[in-house]
Amino acid sequence: MKITVVGAGNVGATLAQRLIEKNFADVALVDVIEGIPQGKTLDMRQSANMIGFTHKIVGSNSYDVTSGSDIVVITAGIARKPGMSRDELVGINAKIVREVIEKSLALSPHAMFIIVTNPVDTMTYLALKVSNLPRDRVFGLSGVLDGGRLAAFVAEELNVNASDVTPCVMGEHGGSMVVYPRFTIVNGKPLSELVDDSKQKTLAERTVNGGAEIVSIMKTSSAFYAPSASVAHMVSAVATDSGMIMNCAALLDGEYGLSDVVIGVPVELGRGGIKKIVELPLNAEELAALKVSAEAVRKTISALPK
Ligand SMILES: NC(=O)C1=CN([C@@H]2O[C@H](COP(=O)(O)OP(=O)(O)OC[C@H]3O[C@@H](n4cnc5c(N)ncnc54)[C@H](O)[C@@H]3O)[C@@H](O)[C@H]2O)C=CC1
Numbered sequence: 351m352k353i354t355v356v357g358a359g360n361v362g363a364t365l366a367q368r369l370i371e372k373n374f375a376d377v378a379l380v381d382v383i384e385g386i387p388q389g390k391t392l393d394m395r396q397s398a399n400m401i402g403f404t405h406k407i408v409g410s411n412s413y414d415v416t417s418g419s420d421i422v423v424i425t426a427g428i429a430r431k432p433g434m435s436r437d438e439l440v441g442i443n444a445k446i447v448r449e450v451i452e453k454s455l456a457l458s459p460h461a462m463f464i465i466v467t468n469p470v471d472t473m474t475y476l477a478l479k480v481s482n483l484p485r486d487r488v489f490g491l492s493g494v495l496d497g498g499r500l501a502a503f504v505a506e507e508l509n510v511n512a513s514d515v516t517p518c519v520m521g522e523h524g525g526s527m528v529v530y531p532r533f534t535i536v537n538g539k540p541l542s543e544l545v546d547d548s549k550q551k552t553l554a555e556r557t558v559n560g561g562a563e564i565v566s567i568m569k570t571s572s573a574f575y576a577p578s579a580s581v582a583h584m585v586s587a588v589a590t591d592s593g594m595i596m597n598c599a600a601l602l603d604g605e606y607g608l609s610d611v612v613i614g615v616p617v618e619l620g621r622g623g624i625k626k627i628v629e630l631p632l633n634a635e636e637l638a639a640l641k642v643s644a645e646a647v648r649k650t651i652s653a654l655p656k
């Protein structure tokens with residue numbers, strides 16, 4: 351298997367490291383900055399002796415090294431600064447994502463694409479339009495990361511391990527994302543039965559603002575350890591054909607009563623990408639919140655440069 355990561359910045363380079371250390375695929379890392387993907391991958395190759403991986407990792411400013419990839423992950427683009435919303439990146443990142451899709455698809459016509467670049471729901475929608483690929487082959491990082499954050503906060507609150515939490519966060523990877531306490535399971539019990547409404551609200555708010563919290567602390571960068579771990583988790587599900595259900599930014603076609611919009615929903619992931627979109631039995635209030643979130647994404651989609 352071969353995986354390309356486009357964008358050798360914080361998320362892309364950390365992801366490349368995580369993937370090569372898993373040792374199930376060759377990795378190609380591409381960036382526009384001269385020397386950066388070459389230098390970072392040379393550095394990673396010099397860790398093979400200690401880590402023990404045997405697959406190949408190469409870096410380049412040219413797409414030639416990406417040829418024949420099975421998966422292309424797009425992390426290329428601009429990250430927000432403190433005080434900015436992800437939506438403010440739409441114009442500049444749309445140009446980058448369009449270019450990356452065109453160049454990488456030409457050399458890897460059978461690849462699936464995992465979009466990370468923000469605003470991710472809108473960038474995934476753009477990637478689907480530019481590539482003309484079916485929705486099972488183009489999806490984005492959202493709920494795995496947002497769920498990872500919720501799991502961390504729940505673990506702190508209830509004094510359990512984060513891995514004891516099966517989180518459920520859906521909708522936009524942005525201010526209208528929706529945390530579902532009834533579908534967030536902690537050691538077999540719904541979160542809604544473990545903490546009161548006010549605590550559920552606090553946990554949800556911290557999750558929705560999880561990315562901004564990190565930007566406001568770090569100032570010069572947004573999060574990349576949990577984001578790269580989330581993508582590595584999604585890639586592993588595809589590579590091993592695990593059929594694991596993960597919340598990803600996916601194009602809806604009637605599910606949840608929504609169409610022609612990308613939002614985070616539970617999907618079954620395996621070889622070939624999205625095998626199935628899972629429809630949870632949301633109640634009226636839960637469904638209404640998801641629809642509000644879809645409307646927020648539609649607004650950003652309408653701001654895409656023509
Ligand atoms: N969907 C999600 O949950 C998350 C999304 N993100 C988004 O991922 C993106 C990357 O974040 P970071 O890695 O932290 O940023 P970064 O600034 O560290 O790295 C971005 C890299 O993209 C490269 N790049 C720019 N234009 C390019 C092009 N045309 N072709 C190839 N490479 C190009 C830059 O040279 C830079 O090295 C941002 O848009 C960020 O908002 C980050 C974390 C989570």
Ligand SMILES: O=C([O-])CC(=O)C(=O)O
Pocket residue numbers: 429430436468495523560561562564565572573577
């Ligand atoms: O906050 C950001 O801009 C980066 C991101 O999407 C996240 O960490 O959730």
